[in-house]
Amino acid sequence: MCGIVGYIGKKNALPLIIEGLHKESYRGYDSSGIVIFNKNKIHYLKSVGKLEKLEEKLQGRSFSGNIGLGHNRWATHGNVTEENTHPHVDCRGNIFVVHNGIIENYQVLKKKLKAGGHKFVSQTDTEVLSHLIEQFFKGNLEEAVGKALTYVKGAYGIAVIAKEDPEKIVATRLSAPLVISLNDTGGFVASDPVAIISHSNKMIFLDNKEVAVIKKDSYMVTDLQNRKKKKLTTELSWKITDSKKGEYPHFFLKEVMEQPESVANTLRGRLIVNKGEVVLKELVSIKEKLRSIERIQILACGSAACVAKVAEYIFEEYVGIPTKVDVGSEFRYKKSVLDKKTLSIFISQSGETADTLYPLEEIKKKESLTVSVVNVVGSTLARETDAVLYINAGPEIAVLATKSFTCQLAAIVMLAVFLGRQRKLSSTIAKVIIKELSNMPCYLEKVLLLRKQINKIVEKYQKFSHFFVIGRKYNFPIALEGAIKIKESSYIQAEGIAAGELKHGPIALIDNNFPTIAIVPLDSVYEKMISNIQEIKARSGPVIAIATEGNKDIKKLADDVIYIPRTLEMLSPMLTVIPLQFFAYYMGVLKGYDVDKPRNLAKSVTVE
Secondary structure (H helix, E strand, C coil), X not given: CCEEEEEEECCCHHHHHHHHHHHCHHHCCCEEEEXXXXXXXXXXXXXXXXXXXXXXXXXXXXXXXXXXXXXXXXXXXCCCCCCCCCCEECCCCCEEXXXXXXXXXXXXXXXXXXXXXXXXXXXXXXXXXXXXXXXXXXXXXXXXXXXXXXXXXXXXXXXXEECCEEEEEEEEEEECCCEEEECCCEEEEECCHHHCCCCCCEEEECCCCEEEEEECCEEEEEXXXXXXXXXXXXXXXXXXXXXXXXXXXXXXXXXXXXXHHHHHHHHCCCEXXXXXXXXXXXXXXXXXXXXXXXXXXXXXXXHHHHHHHHHHHHHHHHHCXXXXXXXXXXXXXXXXXXXXXXXXXXXXXXXXXXXHHHHHHHHHHCCCEEEEEECCCCCHHXXXXXXXXXXXXXXXXXXXXXXXXXXXXXXXXXXXXXXXXXXXXXXXXXXXXXXXXXXXXXXXXXXXXXXXXXXXXXXHHCCCCEEEEEECHHHHHHHHHHHHHHHHHHCCEEEEEEHHHHHHCHHHHCCCCCCEEEEECCCCCHHHHHHHHXXXXXXCCCEEEEEECCCCHHHHCCCEEEEECCCCHHHCHHHHHHHHHHHHHHHHHHCCCCCCCCCCCCCCCCCC
């Protein structure tokens, strides 16, 4: 949830760490702090608010030094105060710690440490780590960190430096991401590759309970028992410009506008249009096992869970396999029936979502085949599942999922065709799907041309404080996703509803002050949707319709209409979601909110 950046090397650490914190600011932005060592001098500064507040405090100060740590906080334990801001330090001013995660037994540890004379200044769980490491420090930092962690329960990604062992950064993780990188400039550690990719695209991803000792020209990785580990270097294809706004005022808008390109990247090299085939090289090793699958279980959270719900319709209709969707945070506490005949699919942009990751270990014990649909190369889900289907969306900086959402949908369609062709999906139908899917980047380009029209519609509705978003079948999950987006960006109460459920309670709220966004493409449930819209209009409710090009009849019923290109019913969610993304974006902007970093949210949720 929080953002960690560390550097040791030949250059001044401060600008490199601040640069990395800016790129990682989507991970947390209620406070930030930094510590820099310069021989025997320590530069240490914290600030409440976004990173710009820390930069204001840094103006006019000389913070030179070639080793340091920085942190963006997303508060979990303790209010947003300078005392609770990272880095945290021990009693002697020797050990400095930045942390992402939750120390579940911190209260027990804190009580024992206080009884031993340690003085605490914050309400955080993290401060326990600095004092616990202090207990074991005898001149060797990695040894002290290793011993301290044997007492810790919970999730952590930490980076530590010590004034009395100043030529190294020690980093370790358990259920919270950390990546390290080394180049001619020096050594880096971060929560996300995006923070350090401008210096090198070669990354070493740490696994659980691994400890990295990073020096200015070398690194070493061991387990907690100090046994050396061989690590693979992953070369990322991301471009530096991917993590910059460019001509756009917000990453949110930039990433919405990038969707034709990002979806094309997801599809590239994977479609054989004239044969109606999908080439998924990542699944070759488990291809034969996939033939025997009789059930599918999908786990995801947030927007990815809406993708999962679309997948449920697709798999059952085109693959013919019973499919069940669970949010990860609930699945962990259920007694689910899984076996060798079950395919468990994990969907996550970051590949580090804690609630999606936690069930993985239990699922693997039941010998269920596992596949992840992930964006971040080398992420934990990608490494821990039997196979990974990368969506290749590139870095997504805004907290709100946009291009990753449509790329996940594209990946799901390809996976469905792949599984379907192993069963009874005909080559004729597969060719139609694949051809239409290959046209999707062009269709997306057409929908992006609607941004000005949608902006004007938003201006018309900006004073309303409640919205329904309704849809059926494939577009019911998109109604859920649209409501999530509106809530995230504009803090308006929006509720996604299966349109047929309106009359079972929600319609009681409808009047002329309660607008509804209706997703009503020309599909198998079109007439049903029209009936639902008529129910709303009979109660004077304003309606914004997302409809198929050429449908003039909808204008007689809806107050405003947004047209999308005609496509297959199963592919329509990739188009219907774009107007909702624009609607959420412009509503948030008109209200003056930071749509890239909505309050109380973080991009990668790495705590339960």
